[in-house]
Amino acid sequence: MADILVYVPETGKHAAEVLTLGRSLGDVSAIAFDAQSAALASEYGAAKVYRVSAEGADDYFVDPKATVLADVARKTEPAAFLLPSTDEGKALAARLAVDLDNGLLTDVTGLDAEGVAEQDIFAGATITTSKITKGFTLATVKAGATEAEAAPSEPVVEDVEAEVAESDRRVRIAESVVEPAGDRPGLAEADVVVSGGRGVGSADDFALIERVADVLGGAVGASRAATDAGYYPHKFQVGQTGTTVSPQLYVAAGISGAIQHRAGMQTSKLIVAVNKDADAPIFSMADFGVVGDLFEVLPQVLEEAEKRK
Amino acid sequence: MNIVVLVKQVPDSGLARQLDAELRVDRNGANNVMGELDEYAVEAALQLKEAHGGEVTVLTLGPDQATETVRKTLAMGADKAVHVSDEAVAGSDALATSKILAAALGRLEWDLVIAGAESTDSGMGVMAHMLAARTGAAAATGARKIELDGDAITVEHQRENGYDVLTASLPAIVSVWDTINTPRYPSLKGIMAAKRKKVETLTVADLGIDPSEVGAGAATTEVLTAADRPERSAGQIVTDEGEGGRKLAAFLAAEKFI
Numbered sequence: 001m002a003d004i005l006v007y008v009p010e011t012g013k014h015a016a017e018v019l020t021l022g023r024s025l026g027d028v029s030a031i032a033f034d035a036q037s038a039a040l041a042s043e044y045g046a047a048k049v050y051r052v053s054a055e056g057a058d059d060y061f062v063d064p065k066a067t068v069l070a071d072v073a074r075k076t077e078p079a080a081f082l083l084p085s086t087d088e089g090k091a092l093a094a095r096l097a098v099d100l101d102n103g104l105l106t107d108v109t110g111l112d113a114e115g116v117a118e119q120d121i122f123a124g125a126t127i128t129t130s131k132i133t134k135g136f137t138l139a140t141v142k143a144g145a146t147e148a149e150a151a152p153s154e155p156v157v158e159d160v161e162a163e164v165a166e167s168d169r170r171v172r173i174a175e176s177v178v179e180p181a182g183d184r185p186g187l188a189e190a191d192v193v194v195s196g197g198r199g200v201g202s203a204d205d206f207a208l209i210e211r212v213a214d215v216l217g218g219a220v221g222a223s224r225a226a227t228d229a230g231y232y233p234h235k236f237q238v239g240q241t242g243t244t245v246s247p248q249l250y251v252a253a254g255i256s257g258a259i260q261h262r263a264g265m266q267t268s269k270l271i272v273a274v275n276k277d278a279d280a281p282i283f284s285m286a287d288f289g290v291v292g293d294l295f296e297v298l299p300q301v302l303e304e305a306e307k308r309k
Numbered sequence: 310m311n312i313v314v315l316v317k318q319v320p321d322s323g324l325a326r327q328l329d330a331e332l333r334v335d336r337n338g339a340n341n342v343m344g345e346l347d348e349y350a351v352e353a354a355l356q357l358k359e360a361h362g363g364e365v366t367v368l369t370l371g372p373d374q375a376t377e378t379v380r381k382t383l384a385m386g387a388d389k390a391v392h393v394s395d396e397a398v399a400g401s402d403a404l405a406t407s408k409i410l411a412a413a414l415g416r417l418e419w420d421l422v423i424a425g426a427e428s429t430d431s432g433m434g435v436m437a438h439m440l441a442a443r444t445g446a447a448a449a450t451g452a453r454k455i456e457l458d459g460d461a462i463t464v465e466h467q468r469e470n471g472y473d474v475l476t477a478s479l480p481a482i483v484s485v486w487d488t489i490n491t492p493r494y495p496s497l498k499g500i501m502a503a504k505r506k507k508v509e510t511l512t513v514a515d516l517g518i519d520p521s522e523v524g525a526g527a528a529t530t531e532v533l534t535a536a537d538r539p540e541r542s543a544g545q546i547v548t549d550e551g552e553g554g555r556k557l558a559a560f561l562a563a564e565k566f567i
Binding site: 062122134177248249278290299305 | 322323325346403407430431432436437441442443448449450463469473475478487488529530531534535537544548549553554555556557559564566
């Protein structure tokens with residue numbers, strides 16, 4: 001079987017998806033920098049785990065891990081090296097591509113054993129297949145590309161002791177600040193996302209969007225129009241310049257559905273739209289749409305949900 | 310403080326975009342604009358220059374028509390520009406692009422490079438780190454805030470659930486998100502002044518790169534097929550006449566979300 005390297009950064013759903021995709025291509029060798037990542041790798045069927053200890057690696061941005069990953073790749077000559085398409089995953093992949101002079105595909109939504117990768121381009125309007133013609137298949141995998149399936153294994157564990165070189169201590173992570181999103185799931189990984197747009201009308205009225213999200217156990221998102229108007233923080237923006245989501249259910253309230261927004265949500269499984277304007281483009285992609293005032297429609301949904309509990 | 314800003318002309322993301330016969334981004338359409346996040350990079354550079362002095366140089370790689378994007382950055386207030394324009398570049402992948410930009414950076418005096426976190430056409434979001442690997446500069450990417458104090462730079466790296474405070478010494482490469490500032494519009498005075506600013510146009514040979522090392526022939530990735538995404542078919546649309554919310558709730562219940 002082909003040897004597939006997978007960088008496992010954290011214990012999230014996204015990392016489990018990348019491990020699952022890797023398993024469909026060959027024997028997965030996971031690279032884990034902590035015990036939790038190693039545990040996730042064995043839960044999702046890794047045949048081998050490179051358990052890296054690198055004193056101080058967590059204190060510096062990207063460089064120390066990039067050096068370790070490049071070393072492992074050189075040693076193992078894998079058929080493919082997969083990383084999650086996160087900021088960190090892409091940064092590491094960029095370093096690997098230059099260090100190893102190897103082609104790179106980012107944000108792949110599918111990959112087969114021949115190295116043919118599927119990607120969404122132009123905000124999802126076009127689907128391409130591509131492959132790497134120099135080196136191994138180095139790819140970052142978009143969240144939601146595959147469904148994570150557990151397959152507990154007892155991987156061979158190889159301990160890797162790495163020194164963090166002075167040249168990799170260039171960018172220090174002086175502080176990590178968590179801005180609580182309450183009990184809501186992360187936007188990129190949530191099964192349900194409820195987003196509000198310009199039609200919500202004010203920051204205060206976003207409380208209604210939050211209530212609907214909470215009833216559905218989902219995350220709150222916002223269109224660019226809503227974040228630009230200051231109704232909701234920028235970091236919750238769904239769209240071309242924000243987060244791309246691919247949940248089981250996407251609820252768009254007071255969102256017209258501009259290309260910029262559709263880019264971030266059009267691969268959702270089910271789309272529900274509520275908008276006053278019957279001509280809003282969002283309705284052309286909705287599985288269920290209500291033409292009406294969201295302040296009439298959503299409270300009624302909350303009421304019904306309460307009854308059905 | 311010498312700052313280089315990387316900008317890229319891209320097809321307008323608000324309009325329909327397509328690939329050409331060679332399965333490359335079609336740049337011959339009329340609607341090319343400056344990359345959306347690049348405007349925030351230019352603004353960040355101008356603000357740092359206003360606070361700390363120095364010079365802002367814009368660097369772009371692209372066909373002749375990218376001059377329009379260069380002019381816009383000069384009208385916003387950048388001091389001068391370097392435009393690498395060469396037919397040999399067409400079809401270059403990210404690795405070749407980073408090789409060219411790194412060579413161009415090698416000819417400039419800079420303390421800080423600022424770029425958008427990703428382009429709005431290819432959207433890979435890898436250039437800052439590729440350039441860091443090639444130049445040896447520190448890379449602090451995905452910024453929502455940049456502070457300078459002498460030789461020390463502090464960046465707030467945006468994460469979904471918060472941010473990391475990154476510190477480094479110059480020279481550094483920083484990429485920015487649209488949370489960092491509100492880009493200015495070019496003033497009439499700025500537009501007039503831009504006409505007198507210097508734009509240096511270079512070929513890859515001028516940068517000491519053999520044209521065979523870049524472009525489609527040297528690409529390390531290949532696009533095999535491209536197809537339009539099948540249109541999502543519209544489902545059931547109801548007009549609220551007092552029961553819209555209940556109908557929606559029934560749909561959500563049938564799909565087992567409530």
